Amino acid sequence: MKKELLELFDNTYPDRDYIIEIVNAEFTSVCPKTGLPDFGTITVRYVPDKHCIELKSLKYYFLEFRNAGIFYENITNRILDDLVSLLQPRSLSVMTEWKARGGITETVTVNYSASH
Numbered sequence: 001m002k003k004e005l006l007e008l009f010d011n012t013y014p015d016r017d018y019i020i021e022i023v024n025a026e027f028t029s030v031c032p033k034t035g036l037p038d039f040g041t042i043t044v045r046y047v048p049d050k051h052c053i054e055l056k057s058l059k060y061y062f063l064e065f066r067n068a069g070i071f072y073e074n075i076t077n078r079i080l081d082d083l084v085s086l087l088q089p090r091s092l093s094v095m096t097e098w099k100a101r102g103g104i105t106e107t108v109t110v111n112y113s114a115s116h
Contacts, residue, residue: 002061003061004059006053006058006083007056008049008054009052010050011049013062014050017047019046022053023042024042027040027096032070038099039099040099042062043096044079046080048087049114050088051087052087053087054076068095073108076108080093091113093107
């Protein structure tokens, strides 16, 4: 995945804590074991510091996962790592909710806080 696709813009209100929530309900990737497509919803929730993520660039970043063979857990943690390294937010969480396959669903959540 190409994190260099991600673009930022300046946070006009850096002295205020507020939450930005971004939901991608049409996320796709590929199961590395079976090669079958995986479908999920990605929710990114963060409190910005000096910068915010530009949504069109995030959309193109998410599309990079479309043909990647990668486990749910790795997707979730990779998105968190890429966004934290770029945004340097006050806090950020990524939740991935995966459609059922074989009757089993999975949700993975990972959190970051600058205070740690």
